[in-house]
Amino acid sequence: MSAALSELIGGIRTVVESGRDPASTGSAVADILQPYLGRDDLLTSEQMAPAEGCYRQHVLHVEPGGSFSVVSLVWLPGQCTCIHDHVSWCVVGVHKGEEHETVYEAQGSNGDRHLRVTGEMKNPAGMVAALVPPGDVHHVANGGDCLAVSLHIYGADIGKLGSSIRRNYDLEVRQQNATPAIA
Numbered sequence: 514m515s516a517a518l519s520e521l522i523g524g525i526r527t528v529v530e531s532g533r534d535p536a537s538t539g540s541a542v543a544d545i546l547q548p549y550l551g552r553d554d555l556l557t558s559e560q561m562a563p564a565e566g567c568y569r570q571h572v573l574h575v576e577p578g579g580s581f582s583v584v585s586l587v588w589l590p591g592q593c594t595c596i597h598d599h600v601s602w603c604v605v606g607v608h609k610g611e612e613h614e615t616v617y618e619a620q621g622s623n624g625d626r627h628l629r630v631t632g633e634m635k636n637p638a639g640m641v642a643a644l645v646p647p648g649d650v651h652h653v654a655n656g657g658d659c660l661a662v663s664l665h666i667y668g669a670d671i672g673k674l675g676s677s678i679r680r681n682y683d684l685e686v687r688q689q690n691a692t693p694a695i696a
């Protein structure tokens with residue numbers, strides 16, 4: 514682990530141990546993460562190694578007791594997630610490349626359950642965002658033509674869980690401006 518990553522983890526620890534609510538924790542951790550993004554001394558080449566077929570997760574740190582975890586996600590061009598939400602608060606920072614994110618809201622009930630697109634963003638290196646459940650349903654893809662690497666900090670033990678994904682959403686997607694048919 515690099516000295517810069519160790520320093521970043523120390524800063525995150527201070528915030529998490531202060532016992533704030535999830536939204537305030539996410540916001541404070543995002544502020545701490547941002548200046549580290551893009552630094553050449555943050556991650557080793559092994560921690561930014563991609564995989565063919567699917568984006569790759571490297572678990573960089575799990576806090577003893579599991580109060581937070583830090584992972585890198587590495588994406589070849591075109592690789593993407595399913596539409597998903599998360600087990601805990603989550604802070605995302607783009608370290609290299611460009612990630613395209615689509616945000617959804619689950620709507621309807623019973624036989625008409627569907628997703629509505631509520632936002633589409635192109636997130637370049639240096640961008641940070643905090644996600645706090647509920648309302649954190651999204652899809653992320655490497656929309657650029659070179660490697661993308663992002664840092665993710667979760668308020669959960671990803672070493673035990675294996676992933677931050679709570680649920681995948683295999684529902685019809687309706688665009689933001691679509692109007693329902695009137696019978």
Ligand SMILES: [Fe+2]
Pocket residue numbers: 597598599651653
């Ligand atoms: Fe996510």
